[in-house]
Amino acid sequence: MLGFVIQRLLQACAVMLVMSALVFIGVYAIGNPIDVLISPDANQQIRAEVIARYGLDRPLWEQYGVFLWRLLHGDLGRSFVFGMPVLQLIMSRLPATLELTLAAVFAATLIGIPLGMYAGYRPESPLSRVIMAISILGFSVPTFWVGILLIFGFAVELGILPAGGRGETVSVFGVEWSFLTLNGLKHLFLPALNLSLFKFAMMVRLARAGTREIMLSDTVKFARAAGLSEGVIMRRHVLKLISIPIVTVFGLELGSTMAFAVVTETIFSWPGVGKLIIDSISTLDRPVMVAYLVLVALLFIIINLSVDLVYAALDPRLRRARA
Amino acid sequence: MELVGFSAFWRDFRENRVAVAALLVVAAILLLAIAAPLFTPQNPYDIGKLDLMDARRPPGYVGSGGYAHILGTDAQGRDLWSAILYGLRISLQMGLIAGSVALTVGATLGVTAAYLGGRSEAFMMRIVDLQLSFPAILLALVLSAVLGQGKTQLIIALVTAQYAYFARTAHGAATAERNKDYVEAAVSTPMPTLSVVFRHILPNCLPPLIVVATVQIANAISLEATLSFLGLGLPATEPSLGMLISNGFQYMLSGRYWISIYPGIALIVLIVAINLVGDQIRDQLNPRLKR
Numbered sequence: 001m002l003g004f005v006i007q008r009l010l011q012a013c014a015v016m017l018v019m020s021a022l023v024f025i026g027v028y029a030i031g032n033p034i035d036v037l038i039s040p041d042a043n044q045q046i047r048a049e050v051i052a053r054y055g056l057d058r059p060l061w062e063q064y065g066v067f068l069w070r071l072l073h074g075d076l077g078r079s080f081v082f083g084m085p086v087l088q089l090i091m092s093r094l095p096a097t098l099e100l101t102l103a104a105v106f107a108a109t110l111i112g113i114p115l116g117m118y119a120g121y122r123p124e125s126p127l128s129r130v131i132m133a134i135s136i137l138g139f140s141v142p143t144f145w146v147g148i149l150l151i152f153g154f155a156v157e158l159g160i161l162p163a164g165g166r167g168e169t170v171s172v173f174g175v176e177w178s179f180l181t182l183n184g185l186k187h188l189f190l191p192a193l194n195l196s197l198f199k200f201a202m203m204v205r206l207a208r209a210g211t212r213e214i215m216l217s218d219t220v221k222f223a224r225a226a227g228l229s230e231g232v233i234m235r236r237h238v239l240k241l242i243s244i245p246i247v248t249v250f251g252l253e254l255g256s257t258m259a260f261a262v263v264t265e266t267i268f269s270w271p272g273v274g275k276l277i278i279d280s281i282s283t284l285d286r287p288v289m290v291a292y293l294v295l296v297a298l299l300f301i302i303i304n305l306s307v308d309l310v311y312a313a314l315d316p317r318l319r320r321a322r323a
Numbered sequence: 324m325e326l327v328g329f330s331a332f333w334r335d336f337r338e339n340r341v342a343v344a345a346l347l348v349v350a351a352i353l354l355l356a357i358a359a360p361l362f363t364p365q366n367p368y369d370i371g372k373l374d375l376m377d378a379r380r381p382p383g384y385v386g387s388g389g390y391a392h393i394l395g396t397d398a399q400g401r402d403l404w405s406a407i408l409y410g411l412r413i414s415l416q417m418g419l420i421a422g423s424v425a426l427t428v429g430a431t432l433g434v435t436a437a438y439l440g441g442r443s444e445a446f447m448m449r450i451v452d453l454q455l456s457f458p459a460i461l462l463a464l465v466l467s468a469v470l471g472q473g474k475t476q477l478i479i480a481l482v483t484a485q486y487a488y489f490a491r492t493a494h495g496a497a498t499a500e501r502n503k504d505y506v507e508a509a510v511s512t513p514m515p516t517l518s519v520v521f522r523h524i525l526p527n528c529l530p531p532l533i534v535v536a537t538v539q540i541a542n543a544i545s546l547e548a549t550l551s552f553l554g555l556g557l558p559a560t561e562p563s564l565g566m567l568i569s570n571g572f573q574y575m576l577s578g579r580y581w582i583s584i585y586p587g588i589a590l591i592v593l594i595v596a597i598n599l600v601g602d603q604i605r606d607q608l609n610p611r612l613k614r
Binding site: 015023026027136137139140141142143144145148149151152155156163252255256259260262263266267278281282289293296297300303304 | 453468548568572580594
């Protein structure tokens with residue numbers, strides 16, 4: 001087990017190095033940030049000075065080396081546009097994204113799994129058909145379009161929920177949270193609903209597919225023969241058996257939901273990191289783009305690593321094979 | 324074998340009325356998109372034909388062209404019905420091209436990896452797995468930001484974001500085929516390796532790839548719309564559906580719903596119909612659900 005962990009950790013570091021290089025080179029191919037940094041009427045001397053200050057006159061590999069060195073010291077550079085350290089900028093936006101993502105993923109899981117299990121348990125019932133129809137819609141309809149419909153329905157036509165922003169926040173340990181105030185919750189509801197729909201569809205499908213297969217298995221036959229009630233079989237046996245793929249997906253989806261939050265945040269003007277990255281793409285704010293992408297890559301590598309480890313812990317077959 | 328297989332397949336397909344209806348919808352949309360100039364009163368990309376006096380008119384308004392704008396007009400005075408059909412054209416074009424290129428690249432990679440085996444297989448599939456663990460939307464987002472706006476750039480972004488799904492599927496199917504007797508037999512003949520891979524192994528991997536392809540074409544269309552909505556997709560001179568929706572979004576809060584809603588409905592109908600067809604094909608090809 002320890003060997004497995006070390007091997008995975010080394011792999012993760014190698015991947016991180018490659019990713020950071022790709023991101024760095026990729027982002028540096030975009031436009032010329034000097035035009036953003038310096039006002040057009042600045043003279044030649046000021047231009048040269050600013051270029052030298054940001055190290056933009058050095059060769060690319062050297063810039064990358066400096067970037068890596070600083071990265072190892074927790075310094076992700078300064079934003080060209082906001083004029084503050086990027087890490088600080090991202091950290092100030094992160095709670096909003098985290099709040100939105102967690103609300104969406106938990107809602108999707110807590111509602112999606114029971115409904116999916118029901119759809120797998122009684123595949124032919126009318127309710128199951130309705131559940132599956134909703135999940136097909138959730139899968140097919142692009143997130144941004146659902147967001148627009150939600151705004152149109154609830155904010156424009158009905159006028160009962162706000163169309164954008166975070167609303168009132170409460171400060172806990174120096175971090176602002178929306179979900180602690182009624183007004184904040186109102187602002188959170190639509191974006192979270194929007195973001196959760198795709199995950200909801202996925203959870204329903206996973207739970208349904210798993211349940212359908214397991215209902216035909218010997219485990220369920222024996223459990224029934226032993227006289228266990230259907231409810232107990234579903235809770236104790238089926239739920240446990242379908243939980244392995246669901247845990248994997250839950251972990252992976254947490255990351256991809258954060259990525260998808262880019263779209264939802266843009267529509268609902270939710271001041272999180274997703275909106276920040278879209279804004280920095282349009283203003284060519286390179287340090288923010290690089291930092292965001294490197295952090296997202298890191299996040300995914302950590303998520304993959306922990307899913308692998310949880311998997312090994314959950315599934316005795318994997319444990320034995322690697323021991 | 325081909326013909327018998329197809330007619331049997333069609334017989335099963337016909338049983339699902341929803342899937343048949345979806346197939347008809349897809350066919351109708353394809354027809355409307357291909358023959359768009361025949362069904363539209365206006366070429367929405369011809370700026371000379373646009374009149375700002377007609378801008379943002381509600382559905383049914385009779386504009387300076389002397390005909391009724393049945394779905395209203397957008398902020399540039401474009402007839403929305405025309406803009407939607409032309410937008411469908413672009414969306415379908417992007418989806419089909421990106422889907423086929425991704426299918427070709429991914430399938431070649433997956434089958435080759437399965438055939439080669441050993442270290443090169445492990446290396447290739449490790450990269451694919453790694454890419455699969457990143458969300459496609461993020462890759463596409465970054466790439467279109469890096470490459471800039473344009474059709475070719477968009478296709479590159481979509482293909483890079485999607486080929487890995489095909490590679491994984493093709494690899495899985497090809498690994499199963501690799502150890503079968505007919506492949507052993509083909510390898511033992513003096514036939515070149517490439518023919519064994521592409522004429523014997525690849526055709527047998529097609530069914531799962533077709534399923535992935537239908538889903539991925541729908542995904543490509545939706546991804547393109549999302550990118551265009553975020554302002555990173557195609558240039559504004561030839562608006563795709565996503566761009567039309569995006570342009571209308573700012574007017575929605577003032578109650579001019581039609582600029583966003585109608586292109587959106589067209590997009591949804593297209594994507595849902597493709598997915599329904601894909602779902603039925605998948606169920607038919609899934610051996611686990613066969614009784």
